[in-house]
Amino acid sequence: xxxxxxxxxxxxxxxxxxxxxxxxxxxxxxxxxxxxxxxxxxxxxxxxxxxxxxxxxxxxxxxxxxxxxxxxxxxxxxxxxxxxxxxxxxxxxxxxxxxxxxxxxxxxxxxxxxxxxxxxxxxxxxxxxxxxxxxxxxxxxxxxxxxxxxxxxxxxxxxxxxxxxxxxxxxxxxxxxxxxxxxxxxxxxxxxxxxxxxxxxxxxxxxxxxxxxxxxxxxxxxxxxxxxxxxxxxxxxxxxxxxxxxxxxxxxxxxxxxxxxxxxxxxxxxxxxxxxxxxxxxxxxxxxxxxxxxxxxxxxxxxxxxxxxxxxxxxxxxxxxxxxxxxxxxxxxxxxxxxxxxxxxxxxxxxxxxxxxxxxxxxxxxxxxxxxxxxxxxxxxxxxxxxxxxxxxxxxxxxxxxxxxxxxxxxxxxxxxx
Amino acid sequence: xxxxxxxxxxxxxxxxxxxxxxxxxxxxxxxxxxxxxxxxxxxxxxxxxxxxxxxxxxxxxxxxxxxxxxxxxxxxxxxxxxxxxxxxxxxxxxxxxxxxxxxxxxxxxxxxxxxxxxxxxxxxxxxxxxxxxxxxxxxxxxxxxxxxxxxxxxxxxxxxxxxxxxxxxxxxxxxxxxxxxxxxxxxxxxxxxxxxxxxxxxxxxxxxxxxxxxxxxxxxxxxxxxxxxxxxxxxxxxxxxxxxxxxxxxxxxxxxxxxxxxxxxxxxxxxxxxxxxxxxxxxxxxxxxxxxxxxxxxxxxxxxxxxxxxxxxxxxxxxxxxxxxxxxxxxxxxxxxxxxxxxxxxxxxxxxxxxxxxxxxxxxxxxxxxxxxxxxxxxxxxxxxxxxxxxxxxxxxxxxxxxxxxxxxxxxxxxxxx
Numbered sequence: 001x002x003x004x005x006x007x008x009x010x011x012x013x014x015x016x017x018x019x020x021x022x023x024x025x026x027x028x029x030x031x032x033x034x035x036x037x038x039x040x041x042x043x044x045x046x047x048x049x050x051x052x053x054x055x056x057x058x059x060x061x062x063x064x065x066x067x068x069x070x071x072x073x074x075x076x077x078x079x080x081x082x083x084x085x086x087x088x089x090x091x092x093x094x095x096x097x098x099x100x101x102x103x104x105x106x107x108x109x110x111x112x113x114x115x116x117x118x119x120x121x122x123x124x125x126x127x128x129x130x131x132x133x134x135x136x137x138x139x140x141x142x143x144x145x146x147x148x149x150x151x152x153x154x155x156x157x158x159x160x161x162x163x164x165x166x167x168x169x170x171x172x173x174x175x176x177x178x179x180x181x182x183x184x185x186x187x188x189x190x191x192x193x194x195x196x197x198x199x200x201x202x203x204x205x206x207x208x209x210x211x212x213x214x215x216x217x218x219x220x221x222x223x224x225x226x227x228x229x230x231x232x233x234x235x236x237x238x239x240x241x242x243x244x245x246x247x248x249x250x251x252x253x254x255x256x257x258x259x260x261x262x263x264x265x266x267x268x269x270x271x272x273x274x275x276x277x278x279x280x281x282x283x284x285x286x287x288x289x290x291x292x293x294x295x296x297x298x299x300x301x302x303x304x305x306x307x308x309x310x311x312x313x314x315x316x317x318x319x320x321x322x323x324x325x326x327x328x329x330x331x332x333x334x335x336x337x338x339x340x341x342x343x344x345x346x347x348x349x350x351x352x353x354x355x356x357x358x359x360x361x362x363x364x365x366x367x368x369x370x371x372x373x374x375x376x377x378x379x380x381x382x383x384x385x386x387x388x389x390x391x392x393x394x395x396x397x398x399x400x401x402x403x404x405x406x407x408x409x410x411x412x413x414x415x416x417x418x
Numbered sequence: 419x420x421x422x423x424x425x426x427x428x429x430x431x432x433x434x435x436x437x438x439x440x441x442x443x444x445x446x447x448x449x450x451x452x453x454x455x456x457x458x459x460x461x462x463x464x465x466x467x468x469x470x471x472x473x474x475x476x477x478x479x480x481x482x483x484x485x486x487x488x489x490x491x492x493x494x495x496x497x498x499x500x501x502x503x504x505x506x507x508x509x510x511x512x513x514x515x516x517x518x519x520x521x522x523x524x525x526x527x528x529x530x531x532x533x534x535x536x537x538x539x540x541x542x543x544x545x546x547x548x549x550x551x552x553x554x555x556x557x558x559x560x561x562x563x564x565x566x567x568x569x570x571x572x573x574x575x576x577x578x579x580x581x582x583x584x585x586x587x588x589x590x591x592x593x594x595x596x597x598x599x600x601x602x603x604x605x606x607x608x609x610x611x612x613x614x615x616x617x618x619x620x621x622x623x624x625x626x627x628x629x630x631x632x633x634x635x636x637x638x639x640x641x642x643x644x645x646x647x648x649x650x651x652x653x654x655x656x657x658x659x660x661x662x663x664x665x666x667x668x669x670x671x672x673x674x675x676x677x678x679x680x681x682x683x684x685x686x687x688x689x690x691x692x693x694x695x696x697x698x699x700x701x702x703x704x705x706x707x708x709x710x711x712x713x714x715x716x717x718x719x720x721x722x723x724x725x726x727x728x729x730x731x732x733x734x735x736x737x738x739x740x741x742x743x744x745x746x747x748x749x750x751x752x753x754x755x756x757x758x759x760x761x762x763x764x765x766x767x768x769x770x771x772x773x774x775x776x777x778x779x780x781x782x783x784x785x786x787x788x789x790x791x792x793x794x795x796x797x798x799x800x801x802x803x804x805x806x807x808x809x810x811x812x813x814x815x816x817x818x819x820x821x822x823x824x825x826x827x828x829x830x831x832x833x834x835x836x
Contacts, residue, residue, distance in 0.1 A: 019460040021451020022636055022645075024442060028465075033439020042437040043472060045465035047446075054461060061479065197495040197537050204497065216468070217496050218435050219577060258440075279704075279725065285711025286697075286704025289725040293703025294813055296779055298727070304735065305725030307697065307707040313722035313765065317735070347731065361714055391529050393555070395712055396579050 007179050009040040010062035012071040014048045014055055014083070015158060027072045027160055034167060038175055039183035040068055050074070055086035063090070063147050068175070073158030075140040077119045083155050084126055084143075091147040093127035100132050101141040108139045133170045138162040144174060152178055182232050187242055189226040190255040192262070192407040196224055202248055210234075210241035222400045223262070251414055254407070262406040263291040263298075269413040270301040270351070275380075277409070278347035279305035280318055280339035282330065282356035283373060287402040303349040308339065314356075318342030331356050331368055333385040336376035344378045351379040351412075353405045359394045373401045377408050381416045384408065425597050427458040428480035430489040432466045432473055432501070433576060445490045445578060452585060457599040458486055468492070473504035481508070481565050486593070491576030493558040495537045501573050502544055502561075509565040511545035518550050519559040526557045551588045556580040562592060570596055600649075603656055607644040607663060608673040610680070610825045614642055620666055628659035640818050641680075669832055672825070680824040681709040681716075687831040688719040688769070693798075695827070696765035697723030698736055698757035700748065700774035701791060705820040721767040726757065732774075736760030749774050749786055751803040754794035762796045769797040769830075771823045777812045791819045795826050799834045802826065 011031050017023040028045045035042050043066055048058040055074065062069045074083035088095050102116075102124035109116045116139075126132070126143050133142030133156065140157040147153050154171050156163045175181070191199065196219050203226060207215050212234025216227040226245065230238040246253060254265050270277055279288050279302075289305040292298050306317050311330055314320040319342040320335055328334045339354035357373030364370035371390035376383060388404065390397040429449050435441040446463045453460050461484055466476040473492065480487045492501035506513050520542035527534045534557075544550070544561050551560030551574065558575040565571050572589050574581045593599065609617065614635050621644060625633050630652030634645040644663065648656040664671060672683050688695055697706050697720075707723040710716050724735050729748055732738040737760040738753055746752045757772035775791030782788035789808035794801060806822065808815040 018447075019450050019463070020454045021447055021449075021460075022634060024444060024447045025463075026442060029436075029439055029442045031439075032437050036438040042439075043467055044476070045437070045443075045463070047463035049461055057483075058462070065475075197535050200496045200537055201535060216434055216498060218440070219494070221577070281704070281707070283711070284708075285716075285720075286699070286707025286723055286725065287711075289699070289704025289727075290702075290708050290816075293701070293705075293725075293727065293777075293816070296812060298703075302703075302725075302727050304727055304731035305704055305723075306735075307704065307711075307720075307723030307725065309707075309711065309717055309720050309722055317722065317724075317764075346735075359711075363717075389530075391555070393579065393583075394714060396555075398708075398711070 006039055006041045006181065006184070007068050008043045008066035009035045009068035009070065010043060010066040011035075011045045012048065012055070012058045012062050012069060013045065013158075014050065014058075014071075014073040016050050016080075018047050019049050027158060027163060030160070030164065031070050031072065031167070034172070035068070035070065037183065038172060039181040040175070040179075050080040050082060052082050052086050052089060055082055056090040059086060059090040059153070063151055063153065067151055068179075069151070069153045070171070071153065071155045072163055075123065075142065075155065075157045077117075077123055077139070081122070087127045087145065087153070087155065091127065091145070093129060095125045096128050098124050098126040098130070098132065101126055101143075104132070104134060104141050105139050108135070133166055135162055135166055136169075137165060142166050142170070185230045185232060185235060185238055187228045187238065188256060188258055189228075189245060189249065189253055190261070191224045191226060191249060191252050192222065192254055192403070193252045194224060194249075199224055199226060203245060206241050206245065210237045210244070212237050213241050222403050251411060254410060261291070262403055262410065264295045266406055266410050266413065267292065267295050267298055267301050269410065273350075273413070273416075275350035276301055276303040276347075278303050278343040278349035278352040280343035280352060280354035281305060281307050282309055282314070282339070283359045284355045284398050284402050284405070285309060287398055288353065288355065288405055291402055291406065303347045306343055306346070314339060317346065319345070329368070331358055331372055331374055333374045333376065333387055336374040337378070337383055337385050340376040340378035340383065351377065351409060353377055353409050355401050355405045357397070357401055359397045361394060371397055373397065375401075375405050375408055377412045379412055379416065381412065384412055424457055424459045424599065425486050426461045426484035427453045427486035427488065428461060428484040429453075429463045430466065430473070430476045430480050430487060431463065431576075432468065432476075432489070432491040434468045434498070436465050437467050445576060445581060448578070448582065449488050449490065449585070452590070453486070453488065455601065455604060456590060456593055457601040458593070458597075468498040468500060470500050470504050470507060473500055474508040477504060477508040477571070481569050481571065485569055485597075487569070487571045488589070489571065489573045490581055493541065493560065493573065493575045495535070495541055495557070499540070499558075505545045505563065505571070505573065509545070509563070511547060513543045514546050516542050516544040516548070516550065516559075519544055522550070522552060522559050523557050526553070551584055553580050553584055554587075555583060560584050560588070603648045603650060603653060605646045605656065605660055606674060606676055607646075607667065607671055608679070609642045609644060609667060609670050610640065610672055610821070611670045612642060612667075617642055617644060621663060624659050624663065627662070628655045630655050631659050640821050669829060672828060679709070680821055680828060682713045684824055684828050684831065685710065685713050685716055685719050687828070691768075691831070691834075693768035694719055694721040694765075696721050696761040696767035696770040698761035698770060698772035699723060699725050700727060700732070700757070701777045702773045702816050702820050702823070703727060705816055706771060706773065706823055709820055709824065721765040724761055724764070732757060735764065737763070747786070749776055749790055749792055751792045751794065751805055754792040755796070755801055755803050758794040758796035758801065769795070769827060771795055771827050773819050773823050775815070775819055777815045779812060789815050791815065793819075793823050793826055795830050797830055797834065799830065802830060
């Protein structure tokens with residue numbers, strides 16, 4: 001069967017611990033990602049509690065709207081494991097004893113030196129017509145069912161370490177066999193220096209100019225991300241759109257890789273130049289260092305950092321002049337410049353970034369309100385400084401400041417030439 | 419209105435980035451927890467994509483099944499921000515220009531020194547009858563609506579740092595006013611040094627010993643959290659259970675406040691003693707500093723920090739002996755002790771923490787595999803050091819190390835007497 005449109009998929013997850021906020025539903029996130037990778041269009045996630053009628057209603061609603069439904073949780077031996085019964089209710093199937101499933105339950109117990117209890121027989125009661133999905137790591141068997149022609153339901157346990165292998169070892173091949181899937185092309189663009197509405201104004205015409213392209217945005221402030229998605233038939237159109245988008249974004253585009261952020265981009269540039277970085281952090285308090293060290297191999301380009309939260313630290317470790325602190329204050333571009341110069345010198349590094357600001361909630365003044373943050377970069381091509389005023393809470397201000405400091409360095413490295 | 423049964427709540431979240439697995443839906447988790455705290459029963463979460471008919475269908479389905487619906491996301495200025503339109507479709511309302519909302523959008527732009535763009539006017543188009551929910555931290559206004567008598571819908575932005583304050587500052591009071599809710603009593607206990615199964619063994623008998631008490635656990639490794647919940651009638655029983663629990667947990671219990679973590683606990687102890695802290699971070703790369711500086715007022719107790727990623731930084735800034743680095747290596751308790759002593763001396767601080775370890779993925783050896791991490795605390799009551807071996811990925815290792823370093827300091831401060 002070739003699909004004119006990719007099958008629509010829904011995820012049904014369940015558990016009171018999700019609905020009471022005790023647990024983040026990472027299973028749904030895993031399944032959304034894997035279904036998308038397979039080329040299916042996930043159109044919804046429905047999380048239900050531990051009640052038969054709620055799970056049945058979620059399953060019905062999902063099956064009404066999509067050809068593919070993946071359900072997790074509720075396959076264990078306890079009274080609140082209700083998936084098989086809910087499937088029976090939703091699709092008018094009897095529950096039948098499934099000898100193959102029982103054999104698997106018994107084998108699992110034997111493997112851990114135990115005997116199956118009476119309550120474990122529950123786990124072998126599956127809706128009529130179900131196919132067993134083996135679970136190599138736990139007792140709860142999964143099952144696959146065709147609730148109506150052209151619709152497919154896979155029920156997997158809720159324990160992630162059991163669910164994930166069952167997905168990889170059974171469901172993916174099953175789905176590929178049942179649907180002739182074409183996986184869509186996806187491109188990601190990570191951008192600094194342009195807000196979401198400006199990106200919309202700048203790029204909003206792309207889908208009409210390049211047929212078959214979908215455009216999406218995602219704010220990850222102060223970063224913004226742009227996505228282009230296209231079916232494989234529109235590959236040429238996508239390439240043309242990508243070229244146009246790159247040109248329009250210019251230096252504001254810093255990465256096209258999901259897992260390569262500002263720190264890693266800067267690290268790669270430094271590595272290529274054989275140069276090393278020092279940090280002088282006041283209000284960011286180590287956050288820039290933390291982001292740099294999150295990049296594997298950062299010891300090759302990060303020399304050291306100074307968290308100079310106090311004025312005495314700024315003087316003693318970075319050589320900031322007492323006169324500067326007295327006259328212009330700890331939050332001033334001059335102080336930032338002296339911090340950067342001092343860190344670069346003390347570390348014997350090629351480049352240094354410095355940040356000093358008022359994160360809040362207190363410490364602001366009429367002249368320098370909370371959120372005022374001064375940045376400096378010092379390097380072989382000279383120095384650069386700027387002042388920004390953030391209007392967010394303490395931790396957002398610092399997160400923004402860390403990103404903007406790394407971006408300032410990135411732009412200086414670009415100017416220096418690679 | 420007094421509720422015989424607590425109102426049923428649904429969450430509608432949205433975003434292609436959730437459905438494609440790019441983002442974990444932490445907003446839904448936050449709202450599930452807060453609605454539960456308020457005494458509402460969350461019966462489902464529905465996640466829809468960025469299409470009007472899908473969001474409208476999710477909203478209708480949620481409103482059919484529950485009295486309370488909280489919707490997040492889709493309130494921004496771009497074409498894929500469709501919540502207001504979806505609400506209009508789902509509940510047959512016109513979209514109206516809302517001058518108060520526009521004023522707020524304009525004020526937000528003015529605050530950051532920009533002008534609202536044409537596309538930003540979209541954000542002021544709200545369904546007829548909507549009440550504005552002010553957004554102090556972003557341009558996207560939220561809104562509240564009564565889609566049908568006795569049913570209440572709150573629409574909040576998807577950016578967590580905007581959504582959460584709007585929840586706390588508007589929705590909770592609104593919900594309390596609209597529903598006569600009896601909030602269950604909840605107590606939280608934050609614990610270091612005991613795993614979940616040990617906590618279960620230690621505390622599992624509490625619900626049977628103290629009637630009306632529910633016990634729950636939540637892993638936030640290396641921290642674990644214990645929750646006790648009781649209806650208001652069981653207040654006395656709860657107090658007795660709390661006393662028993664505190665006694666059993668002893669010094670492993672470090673906080674009973676949701677938003678007071680290890681860094682703040684340590685900061686309060688330092689503040690009370692009038693003492694100051696210095697940091698010497700190698701593998702944690704600034705993460706401990708970052709956690710300290712996340713605490714408002716930390717400038718009163720955090721003196722400074724050194725991110726001594728390289729050996730030369732350890733020697734030059736902290737006075738670690740070359741012989742120690744040569745003979746015992748950068749990842750050794752002796753190096754950690756010298757780092758702590760050096761940081762304390764250089765900063766003129768009362769206390770110092772040092773961490774040095776192999777985060778991975780490379781850099782391990784048979785003798786010191788990836789995850790080996792050495793800690794030291796130096797203070798007025800002497801020194802303490804230990805070595806742990808983490809077996810997780812690079813970033814988890816560092817996060818664990820930061821928590822354990824702060825906890826070591828906390829225990830030393832406890833010993834020093836408050």
